[in-house]
Amino acid sequence: MSALIVMGTLGVIIGIGLALASKIFYVYVDPLVLAVEAALPGANCGGCGMPGCSSNAEAIVAGKAAPNSCVAGSAELAETIAALLGVSIEAKEPDIALPGCTYGPDKADLKYRYDGIHDCRAVSLLSGGMKVCHVGCLGLGTCARACPFGAIHMGPEGLPVVDEKKCTGCGTCERVCPKHIITLSSITRRIIREYTTDDCTTPCQRQCPAGINIREYIHQIAIGDYNRAVQVIKERNPFPTVIGRICPRPCETDCRRKHIDEAVSINALKRFVADYERENKNRVLPFKAPSTDRKLAVIGGGMEGLSTAFFSARLGHEPTVFEATSQLGGLLRTAIARNRLPLEILDWDIEGVLEMGVKVQTGKALGKDFTISTLLADGFEAVFLASGGWDNRLARGTGSDIESSIPGTYLLIDLLKNNAASETEIPIQDNVVIAGGGKSAYDAAKICKDRGAKEVTILQRGVFPDDPEDLDTLQKLGVRVIGNSGICSLKGTDDRLESLAYADLSDLTRTAIPVNVLFLASGRFPELIFVKIKPEESKEPEMNGPVAWEGISPYKQPAYKEEIGLLSEGDPITDMSAAIKAIASGRRGAVSLHKVMYELDLELSANVLTPNFPVQDVDHLDHVIATPRQIMRIEKINNAEEQEIEKGLDENMAKAEADRCLQCGLICYKQTESTIAPAHLFTTADIPESSFSGTEWKAAKISSSDVNRIH
Numbered sequence: 173m174s175a176l177i178v179m180g181t182l183g184v185i186i187g188i189g190l191a192l193a194s195k196i197f198y199v200y201v202d203p204l205v206l207a208v209e210a211a212l213p214g215a216n217c218g219g220c221g222m223p224g225c226s227s228n229a230e231a232i233v234a235g236k237a238a239p240n241s242c243v244a245g246s247a248e249l250a251e252t253i254a255a256l257l258g259v260s261i262e263a264k265e266p267d268i269a270l271p272g273c274t275y276g277p278d279k280a281d282l283k284y285r286y287d288g289i290h291d292c293r294a295v296s297l298l299s300g301g302m303k304v305c306h307v308g309c310l311g312l313g314t315c316a317r318a319c320p321f322g323a324i325h326m327g328p329e330g331l332p333v334v335d336e337k338k339c340t341g342c343g344t345c346e347r348v349c350p351k352h353i354i355t356l357s358s359i360t361r362r363i364i365r366e367y368t369t370d371d372c373t374t375p376c377q378r379q380c381p382a383g384i385n386i387r388e389y390i391h392q393i394a395i396g397d398y399n400r401a402v403q404v405i406k407e408r409n410p411f412p413t414v415i416g417r418i419c420p421r422p423c424e425t426d427c428r429r430k431h432i433d434e435a436v437s438i439n440a441l442k443r444f445v446a447d448y449e450r451e452n453k454n455r456v457l458p459f460k461a462p463s464t465d466r467k468l469a470v471i472g473g474g475m476e477g478l479s480t481a482f483f484s485a486r487l488g489h490e491p492t493v494f495e496a497t498s499q500l501g502g503l504l505r506t507a508i509a510r511n512r513l514p515l516e517i518l519d520w521d522i523e524g525v526l527e528m529g530v531k532v533q534t535g536k537a538l539g540k541d542f543t544i545s546t547l548l549a550d551g552f553e554a555v556f557l558a559s560g561g562w563d564n565r566l567a568r569g570t571g572s573d574i575e576s577s578i579p580g581t582y583l584l585i586d587l588l589k590n591n592a593a594s595e596t597e598i599p600i601q602d603n604v605v606i607a608g609g610g611k612s613a614y615d616a617a618k619i620c621k622d623r624g625a626k627e628v629t630i631l632q633r634g635v636f637p638d639d640p641e642d643l644d645t646l647q648k649l650g651v652r653v654i655g656n657s658g659i660c661s662l663k664g665t666d667d668r669l670e671s672l673a674y675a676d677l678s679d680l681t682r683t684a685i686p687v688n689v690l691f692l693a694s695g696r697f698p699e700l701i702f703v704k705i706k707p708e709e710s711k712e713p714e715m716n717g718p719v720a721w722e723g724i725s726p727y728k729q730p731a732y733k734e735e736i737g738l739l740s741e742g743d744p745i746t747d748m749s750a751a752i753k754a755i756a757s758g759r760r761g762a763v764s765l766h767k768v769m770y771e772l773d774l775e776l777s778a779n780v781l782t783p784n785f786p787v788q789d790v791d792h793l794d795h796v797i798a799t800p801r802q803i804m805r806i807e808k809i810n811n812a813e814e815q816e817i818e819k820g821l822d823e824n825m826a827k828a829e830a831d832r833c834l835q836c837g838l839i840c841y842k843q844t845e846s847t848i849a850p851a852h853l854f855t856t857a858d859i860p861e862s863s864f865s866g867t868e869w870k871a872a873k874i875s876s877s878d879v880n881r882i883h
Contacts, residue, residue, distance in 0.1 A: 204256065205233050211252050212242055217320050220342065233257070240264070243340035263462030263488075267341025269324065269334045270357035272372055273309035274387075274837030276330030280308055281840065296350035305839050306788055307372055309353040315345035324354075359461045362407060363483055364763050366730055367781040374836045375789065376423040376438060378781065381756040382408045386423055386438055387835055393441055394830035401445040402456040409755055410482040410528075411475065411521040413450055414504065416443025417513055417818075419752050428790065428836050433798040437821070437829050440804050444826040450520050455527060461488035468765055469494060469547045471538050471577070472558035474502020475751050476699075478525050479758025480556050480765070485528040487766050492552075493530060496537040502560060503747060511817050538577050544702045545579075545666045545719040554703050554765050557723075558758070561696030561746035574598060577697040578662065578723065580669025584609050584693045587616055601688035602626045605672060607659055608633065608693030608739065614642055616691060617651045629685065631657045631674055633740065658737020662690070662723040663705070675736050695746040698738045699726055699761055701768050726764030727774040729756065730782045788839045795845035802829040 209229035216224040220241045222231060231237035232253060239257060240250035281304040286295050292314040295301045301310045311330035323338035324345055332345070332354055345354045352370040367373050367383060376386045385404055392401035405412045419439050427435035449456050466489045470481045473495030481491035499505060500522050504513060526532065536542060538559065547555050559577045574586045574597045582598055584606065590597070600623040606613045608631070617628045628651045635655040646653055657674045660682060664670045673684045692698070705720040728735050732742030739745065748754040767774055781787070805819040821829060834841040 202233060205229050207256050208232050208253055211249060211256065213245055213249070217243070243342045262464050265358050265360065265459075265461045267343070267356040267358045267361070268336050268339050269315075269332075269341070269345050269354055271309070271332045271334065271354050273331055273353045274372060274835065275840045276309065276327075277303060277311035278330050279840075280305060280837075293348065293350045301351070305372075305837065307351055307353070307370055307838060308840075309351065315349050315354050318344050318348040320344060359459050360487055360766075363486060363759065364766070366776060368777060369779045369781055369785060369787060371781070372838045373781065373787070374838075375426040375428055376436075376836075378783070378787075379422045379426045380408075381422070381750070381753045382759070383756070384408045384423075387833065389445070390436070390438070390441055390830050390833040391835060393445060393826060394833070396827070398445045398448045399454070399456050402449050403458055405442060405445070406456065406458040406524075408759065409752070410479055410525050411751070411755060412442055412446035413517050413521050414513060415752055415755070416440070416446050416820075417517065417816075418504075418508060420750050428793065428834055428841060429796075429832065431791070431793045432796050434801040436833050437802055437804075440802070440821050441826060441829055443804075444821045444823075447820055450517075455524060457524070457527060458486060460486050460528065463490075464488040466490065466769060467492070467552045469552040469555040470558060471555065472502070472560055473497070473500040473532065473534070474558065474560055475504060475754035476560075476748065476758045476761070477502075477556075477558035478522065478530070479755045480558055480761040481530040481758075482525045482528055483759045483762035484765060485530050487762060489766070491530050493532045494536045494538065494542065495532065495534045498534050500532065500534070504751060511815060514816060539575060543579070543667050544723075545721060548702065548704050548721055549716075549719050553769055554701055556726075556761050556765055557697060557700045557702070558761065559697050561694075561744070578669070578690075578700065579664050579667045580688055581662075581690045581692065581697065583695065583697075584612065584616055584691045585695065587619060587691055588612060599689070600625050603686045603688045604628045604691070605685070605687045605689070606630045606691045606693070609691075610693075611642065613693065614646060614651075617646060618649065620689075621649050621651065625689075627686075628652070629654060629687075631659060633658055633677070633737070658735075658740055660725070660737055662700070663721070664723075665718050665720045677736060680736070692739065694739045696744065698743065699757065700724065700738075701726060701761075701765055703768060724768070726761050727776060729760065730776060730780045731784070733776045733780060733782070790839050790841075793834075793841065795843040796834065796841070797844045799832050801832070802826075 206229075209226055212225040212229060214225050220228045220231075220237065220243060222228040222237070225242075228237060228241060232239060232241060238250075239253040242249060282302055283299070283304055284302060286298070286302045288294060288298075290312055292301070292310040292312045295310050295312060300306050301308070303310065309331055311326070313326045313332070315332050316324040316326055320342065321338050321340055323335045323340070324332050325335075327333040334354075341356055341358075343356050346352075346356055349355075353372075367378070374387050377383060380386065385407065389401040389404040392398070392404060402412060409415055416439055419442075421439045423438050424435040427438065429435055464487075468481075468484050468489050468491045470477045470484070470491050470493045473493050477493055477495075478500060481493050484491040493500070501518050504518055505515070538544075538557075544555055557577060565573065565575065574582065574590065576582055580601075587598055600620050602625065604617075604620045604625040604627065606616050606620075606628070609616065610632075613630045613632070617630060620628050628649075630646075630651060630653045632653070632655045643653065654674070656677045658677055659672055659674050661673045662669060663672070669687060669690060671684050672687050672690065673682050675682050700723040702721050702723045705722050707720075725738060727733075728740070729742060732740065735741050735743075744753075748757065764774060766772075802821055802825040804821055806817055807819050836842075
């Protein structure tokens, strides 16, 4: 009996203990995670980048992975998972692994031969690896061994080769490559991409505002594939025929051949293949991402606006360009001599933009025929403003007109120039903000006060005013002056401007202030992206009700990535100084639109490549034979004002000029002499770290017997 009591007591104690343990150590499993995991195929292949399907399910539910992240699943699987999450899924072009090194280890310069663990990650720990180039491929095939689908093998030149049919875009190769040589690529990734210090960029490419892959399109010309050359150019430049005639050619100033003779005629080669496309009437169009069914509006049919629309269309969106005049082209149609840029050349490239799916409405002026809010109300998800500068108004013959491209926003010059005559045209309301202008802003502040403004605020990027008398006068008028500040965003409802946010440039704190009228001291309206402000969750959006909007800046060009606010340093104060810069700005505008719509971060990475960022380069060339540069032909013409003077390169000249290209990498280049540099054998201790930035150590053939005595 006592034994039964003891056993019963122990059973009760154990039961209570187990009950308490289940409460203490209970692990909650989200039923949504279980549902997603059940939908996954259970292959545990690792292609998603997770240890298994369970981890991928948790990442999908947490928003860290997409519903279509399972590379072993079908499109139907992605739709099933999206339905479980209560979200929709858009079509997306596949990611493909893309090697990014120019020369294999056998041809590239070496620091030493490595005889340790046969893995790129191990080699990279030793001062960056065996190559002189800090970012070059090490050629040991770690990416090929890591690929779970056998889509990569090492080619005869010691560089990875990707089988696009087998590649699933899982990113395993990208994660194991210590040099970031092999990365994922897609149409969207290529458009969005800003070059970083990890990329193998060439001097000419770094100087090109649009970042065109110059080495590759010249290579395609050299092998006679002109259509492919045009396609490479149009990856970053939708106007190759135009730019081939009017570009200031910053790329040629840094061409590496300058160390031997003269730069390659890069722009003339661009013109050659673009003219080849036009003369053969065989339009070459770059690839597009799948349709997203998202409508965008672009205001302004100049180079920047058309480029924004072009790249937006390539990202899969549906852009419509609104142009105030009857024709597209902006200042290129009116301000450039016809013997430099015939209109048929301009029209040919514009037609190519439209063939990408860009819609156009000409004769439609912002503020007269439509407004920002009406576009947003009509179903456009975002609006991009690229209306140009005051000089554009002069070209349109409307220089004396006062325009307000942004609700409640005017150019300061219109207020100062037409003080007496514009009382009714520029209504001065209670809260006025004047951005920039220096001492001109003081005169404008007095005018606004005289016209009844209750609050006048001057926002200056510098520390103003520097004259105590000016400050005293403004204080007596009740004008507030805020220095060291930059406008970050505007907000309004329908056609009313209601507030702006500015940042203190010293500590980046943001402050919102009310504003009804904003004057800009620049000669142009800045590029802005306008989107609807989402209503609070507690409020139901009213059908056909007021449209609340916000205007924000696209991200800055990398050279000025630290700048904050509208019309900061690096932003144009009238119009673009070169068409190629307008094209580059258009791509950044399209990328910014894309990111804003998908709520992605606009910040650039810390290692984005800028002109002042130190990168490896060379200061001399070895074993390169000097060859003469091909010069474009000039022919006698009857009408010098209407006919082109320069006739471009013929095919033989183009191929000869393309052969002059050294097909550079970061520091590597094609040698043209047969002389072989003497072999240099070193241990790691023999080579100072300071020597790794040049081409002092030449590639050499090393026998197997030599390898045995190299550390």
